[in-house]
Amino acid sequence: MNKTVEILPDLPALVARGLDLILSKLATAIQERGQFSIALSGGSTPKPLYEAIGNQNLPWDKIHVFWGDERYVPADHPDSNELMARRAWLDRVAIPAANIHAVPTLSGNPTVDAAEHEKHLQAFFGSAPGKFPQLDVVLLGMGDDAHTASLFPHTEALSVSDRLVTVGNKDGNPRITFTYPFINAARSVIFLAAGANKRPALAQVFAPAADDFAYPSRLIKPQGELIWLLDQAAGLELKP
Template sequence: MNTEAIRGAPSWHIHPDAETLARHLARAIARMADAAIAARGAFHLVLAGGNTPQPVYAALVSRGRRWDAWHLYHGDERCLPPQTLQRNSQMAASVWLQQVPIPRAQIHDIPAEMGAEAAAAAYAAVLPPQRFDLVLLGIGEDGHTASLFPGQPWGLDPATPAVLSVHNAPKAPAERVSLSAWRLQRSRELFFLATGSGKRDALAAWRRGEDLPAARVGAGATVWLDEAAWPGS
């Protein structure tokens, strides 16, 4: 899927439960990695943070191949010390990356411990010039995605920076770093992940056409969710 063409309605992939979803999504990511490596010699993946993707990352340990060709980035990060458990980089490392031989130089953590402004500028220089192969995102109960929150700048205009410094986020910590909306959309494929009844209202608002960060970033994306998160008709 060419992101220049991502403009339509999302497609909804509903699974019976979070465990089944994680298994199928990990399999899909592994297939995409194989295809990207065969076609272009590398797989460039942007990781979602938070708790929801943890089972997917754990399932990838036994699914992935050709780890030497994987290049990983983060959609956002919290401005906390590097070893803090609440960091997205720490979560991904503990459930997945410490168990697979991806070269450390190809795991691009956001240096959010530098502070939001400095980290955003530094991370912009790390991003590849080409499109990502896959961007994986979540959705918050308020409709935010990455660290793009309602009522704050989302970076939809390609003239804005590729990486944003986020201040006064409504969820702690207030200081964060996030890829902008347009840079997240600059990907061959865009997947959203949502599980649990707590996401149902946000997904219902998305389906109603409300102007949420997730809906703006995810127009035309594939949304992977379990039955508990599905708001129905």
């Protein structure tokens, strides 16, 4: 794992750096493999980044969009990660509908939908069961409790290591989430974290020793590169 930590002055600088990284990795992926795959995160921090991507002139037909996790709500629900990304970016550009790989959330059974999404991912990447395909970029955020995607502290999803997708649990509410081994298969994982409220969790995530199941972001150790983008408020006590 190649890990770097960058502390940016403020949120706009963090967003600008995130955009630079994504555009660079997109260009490389398309040049080398003919397409670019990215998994998005939810939350408020990446929204201006998605807006910035939507303002670019890009080969949209070569870009495939996934989500690292999704709340178990319809796609038009205010809490939907998909809805946020569509409004900020995807509905504003000429990306083919087939290139938007939304998480299914309508069967009424999260386990069924998670399995269906896993099949879709395996078919898209041409990967055999038990093998983890490589996304080009996985964007992640981190909560105050050090959760990432819908991998929450001390939940069953943290123990799933043989699947791409599983059911997460947030206060009894199901979510669908990539598993940490699937995230770790990515070529690049980029964390975006902003705000002083993230400092206690970051201290544990960056500590030489701590409980991975109490601080799930510690489980993210990709075989490719790991990039932490922090604003000054979040990264104040960290030494890159």
